[in-house]
Amino acid sequence: MAGVVPDLTLIRPAVRPAVRPRRATEEGPFIRWTLIVITVLFFAAFLVLPLVTVFVEAFRKGTEYYFKALSDPIAWSAIKLTLVTAAIAVPLNTVFGLAAAWAITRFSFRGRQFLSTLIDLPLWVSPVIGGLIYVLLFGTQSPFSPWLIAHHIKIVYATPGIIIATVFVTFPFVARGLIPLMQNQGVAEEEAALTLGAHGWQVFFRVTIPKIKWGLLYSVILSNARAMGEFGAVSVVSGHIRGLTNTIPLQIEILYNEYSFAAAFALASLLSLLGLATLALKTYIEWRAGGRPS
Amino acid sequence: MKKIAAVLALLASIGLASGAELLNVSYDPTRELYTEYNAAFAKYWKSKTGQDVTVNQSHGGSGKQARSVLDGLEADVVTLALAYDIDALAEKKLLPDDWQKAFPENSSPYTSTIVFLVRKGNPKGIKDWDDLAKPGIAVITPNPKTSGGARWNYLGAWAYAEQKLNKDEAKVKDFIGKIYKNAPVLDSGARGATTTFVQRGLGDVLIAWENEAYLALKEFGPEKFEIVTPSISILAEPPVAVVDVVAKRHKTEDLAKAYLNYLYSEEGQDIAGKNFYRPRDPKVAAKYASQFGKVSLVTIDDVFGGWKKAQATHFADGGTFDQIYAK
Numbered sequence: 001m002a003g004v005v006p007d008l009t010l011i012r013p014a015v016r017p018a019v020r021p022r023r024a025t026e027e028g029p030f031i032r033w034t035l036i037v038i039t040v041l042f043f044a045a046f047l048v049l050p051l052v053t054v055f056v057e058a059f060r061k062g063t064e065y066y067f068k069a070l071s072d073p074i075a076w077s078a079i080k081l082t083l084v085t086a087a088i089a090v091p092l093n094t095v096f097g098l099a100a101a102w103a104i105t106r107f108s109f110r111g112r113q114f115l116s117t118l119i120d121l122p123l124w125v126s127p128v129i130g131g132l133i134y135v136l137l138f139g140t141q142s143p144f145s146p147w148l149i150a151h152h153i154k155i156v157y158a159t160p161g162i163i164i165a166t167v168f169v170t171f172p173f174v175a176r177g178l179i180p181l182m183q184n185q186g187v188a189e190e191e192a193a194l195t196l197g198a199h200g201w202q203v204f205f206r207v208t209i210p211k212i213k214w215g216l217l218y219s220v221i222l223s224n225a226r227a228m229g230e231f232g233a234v235s236v237v238s239g240h241i242r243g244l245t246n247t248i249p250l251q252i253e254i255l256y257n258e259y260s261f262a263a264a265f266a267l268a269s270l271l272s273l274l275g276l277a278t279l280a281l282k283t284y285i286e287w288r289a290g291g292r293p294s
Numbered sequence: 295m296k297k298i299a300a301v302l303a304l305l306a307s308i309g310l311a312s313g314a315e316l317l318n319v320s321y322d323p324t325r326e327l328y329t330e331y332n333a334a335f336a337k338y339w340k341s342k343t344g345q346d347v348t349v350n351q352s353h354g355g356s357g358k359q360a361r362s363v364l365d366g367l368e369a370d371v372v373t374l375a376l377a378y379d380i381d382a383l384a385e386k387k388l389l390p391d392d393w394q395k396a397f398p399e400n401s402s403p404y405t406s407t408i409v410f411l412v413r414k415g416n417p418k419g420i421k422d423w424d425d426l427a428k429p430g431i432a433v434i435t436p437n438p439k440t441s442g443g444a445r446w447n448y449l450g451a452w453a454y455a456e457q458k459l460n461k462d463e464a465k466v467k468d469f470i471g472k473i474y475k476n477a478p479v480l481d482s483g484a485r486g487a488t489t490t491f492v493q494r495g496l497g498d499v500l501i502a503w504e505n506e507a508y509l510a511l512k513e514f515g516p517e518k519f520e521i522v523t524p525s526i527s528i529l530a531e532p533p534v535a536v537v538d539v540v541a542k543r544h545k546t547e548d549l550a551k552a553y554l555n556y557l558y559s560e561e562g563q564d565i566a567g568k569n570f571y572r573p574r575d576p577k578v579a580a581k582y583a584s585q586f587g588k589v590s591l592v593t594i595d596d597v598f599g600g601w602k603k604a605q606a607t608h609f610a611d612g613g614t615f616d617q618i619y620a621k
Binding site: 135138139140141145149154156157239240241242243244254256257258259 | 317325326350351352353354362364365366367368485486489513514543
């Protein structure tokens with residue numbers, strides 16, 4: 001057999017070009033395939049399967065039942081409340097996020113680092129605590145309570161409380177998305193604009209906004225998805241009055257508990273569709289922003 | 295300040311219907327009962343006064359619901375699982391101390407009791423409370439700290455044990471402790487416990503409100519579950535009350551009173567019976583008698599000296615439930 005060895009070395013250069021030479025940084029095919037299989041299996045088990053289940057369950061009793069479940073006045077009021085909540089909470093947080101990101105990246109002041117950390121607060125604490133804070137602040141136990149009652153203002157267990165709780169859980173998203181972006185981009189363009197005679201708002205709208213537009217849009221979409229899907233904080237301040245203070249996620253739980261599984265999943269499919277639309281929009285934005293995730 | 299108030303008032307009005315409105319804050323398993331009753335009452339009220347009325351409902355664990363009313367959930371009426379939860383509202387002056395005298399029959403227009411729901415064929419052979427304390431049985435029951443039904447469950451077991459073990463408190467506690475050691479989860483409300491047993495398929499036996507057990511049987515079919523009625527159980531009297539402070543503010547006192555009174559009418563009683571509650575009216579009760587199992591019922595006043603005492607002994611911090619569950 002020893003005589004064969006030199007032969008092999010001779011043949012090798014001729015065979016080699018078919019197989020790309022392996023780079024030192026590249027893993028072997030076994031590891032590569034194992035990783036791919038694990039990822040795909042995990043993805044299928046934890047993301048695709050549940051998503052498919054939602055739609056299968058939603059249509060279990062047929063399309064007619066599906067649309068009847070969605071057009072039920074109580075389901076419809078939950079959809080409306082969710083849209084109203086997001087329509088108020090998201091713009092509010094966009095303005096706040098822009099202001100906070102601007103302040104933190106453009107000015108240096110005492111406590112800047114602390115403020116930047118504080119913005120993350122809603123991400124650290126459980127949403128349930130977020131809800132409870134507002135029950136204590138605006139409920140009958142609170143010192144404001146007599147004033148609120150005298151002026152016929154309901155905050156907790158009514159729409160305003162739900163909006164406030166949603167603002168609380170979603171407010172880090174825009175600021176968090178913009179701060180690293182604005183830090184990376186620096187202020188050179190803005191300074192150039194200022195030296196060319198532009199004033200504050202002109203710089204903001206003509207220079208800064210175009211620079212951060214994709215990052216901003218991306219953060220707003222993320223914040224919107226969370227606003228519509230929030231359960232914990234909203235559940236605490238809602239009071240669960242059907243047809244009045246239930247958002248889509250709360251209504252899903254109620255329907256599920258009333259053995260109306262198909263109706264619960266019909267609403268859940270609506271929320272999932274929203275998630276899928278968000279994903280599609282996000283992919284589009286990443287593509288427009290030049291392929292780099294911002 | 296005025297502008298803010300106006301905006302908030304506008305927001306609060308989103309989704310409000312026209313005509314008179316009432317909010318009924320209730321406990322977990324009454325969803326179907328009140329959905330049906332509210333429609334019947336609205337019809338009755340319209341024919342009697344010409345006024346449209348919308349009754350809004352909110353459901354959850356009884357203790358949790360009382361907590362929300364204390365925190366500002368503006369209930370015109372409460373229809374909770376047990377008197378103690380309404381006593382808690384009376385303590386904060388939301389209604390008078392003698393609220394239970396405002397309506398007939400201790401302000402409880404319907405009663406119920408505690409039974410067991412088991413899987414078809416009763417594979418673990420569960421017949422009475424002592425079977426729940428045996429090793430290897432998984433018992434589903436909600437948390438007595440938040441759920442009214444769970445407190446009735448606990449007291450039902452206690453009443454049985456007291457009779458069987460000749461009131462030897464150490465042995466009774468040991469017996470109850472064994473049942474709760476068999477509970478893999480404690481849901482916060484009765485309906486949550488039912489879905490755990492029925493939907494998630496956890497456990498061998500669900501300790502449940504009689505009405506809840508029959509509703510599950512109706513929803514999922516007798517080919518999946520069966521009901522076991524224990525030898526002794528507790529007469530549960532879920533009470534109703536007008537929350538005076540809120541009703542006064544909303545100017546709905548008369549409507550709220552009429553709403554609760556109508557529960558005692560023949561139609562109200564019939565709807566209760568149809569939803570597997572035991573009606574108070576003897577005539578209606580006779581009509582539905584055949585749908586319930588035979589059980590010897592003890593009352594909370596006879597065995598436990600009333601809800602205030604039962605609450606303090608068993609469910610307050612450091613009470614018997616904390617003692618047996620900590621072990």
